Amino acid sequence: MRIATWNINSVRRRLPLVVDWLVANKPDVLCLQETKVPDSEFPAAAFHDAGYHVAFRGMKGYNGVATLTRRQPESVFHGLCAGPDSEDVRILETVIDGLPIVNTYVPQGYKIGTDKYVFKLEWFHRLRRYFGQRLDPTMPAIWLGDLNVAPEPIDVYHPEHRVNDPDFHIDARDAYRYAVGWGFIDVFRKLYPDRLQYTYWDYFRNAFAHNWGWRIDHILATAPLAAVCRTSDVDLETRRATGASDHAVVWADFDYHSR
Secondary structure, eight states, rough: OOOEEEEEEEETTTHHHHHHHHHHHSSSEEEEOOOOOGGGGGGGHHHHHHTTTEEOOSSSSSSSEEEEEEEEEEEEEHHHHHSSOHHHHHHHEEEEEEEEEEEEEEEOOOTTTTTHHHHHHHHHHHHHHHHHHHHHHTTTTTEEOOOOOOOSSSGSSSSOOOOTTTTTSSHHHHHHHHHHHTEEEEEEHHHHHOOOOEEEEESGHHHHHHTEEOOOEEEEHHHHHTTTEEEEEETTTTHHSSSOBBOOEEEEEOOOOOO
């Protein structure tokens, strides 16, 4: 099973890139973040034509998540909780072949000391409660998406200059570790402990050409699934393409068989 994640930074603007990648790579699951489109305008037909089912929740101009699957989902759950304050434009759980896949766009946090940053820290704590309510760490499950944290110094360029950035500040990293500690394993880092690899490069200052990047897009799995992750990588061509998102596709292959 090939599972991929991509902060697309506007699904309508980059629809041809997504469809072309689906046709060329044929993943079983592709999770998108920052779709930036209300549900009434989501381009679902283009994905259906490419052979994918799609679950989505979004809003105009900001946020938004979508999960594309080759097989019809057994269930879909929007949001961190039922009812109000669900954050349903940031989290979407889709079950495929008995495997829960939690697609998240974690708040960026804006700036240390602001309410938005506090909200980001709280979000990771809410995620851990969500995992405890809906998942089982002894069973296969995946959490992935733009998690807006570079966990270790190797995951960001010039880390000594990034300590006050909301994606690398120690409080954000600790909050991320708290959520991960529920029972998830970073499959890329498990396979490649020392590999320098980023997933996001700013549009400014020719950052991609200089490889001034961040590894903030992650695929994490519970122990039974991480044990059968055979490979994981970042598709740099998706960042190099004309009109690309500022994030690249991250993918992983699992020897997973439905229960």
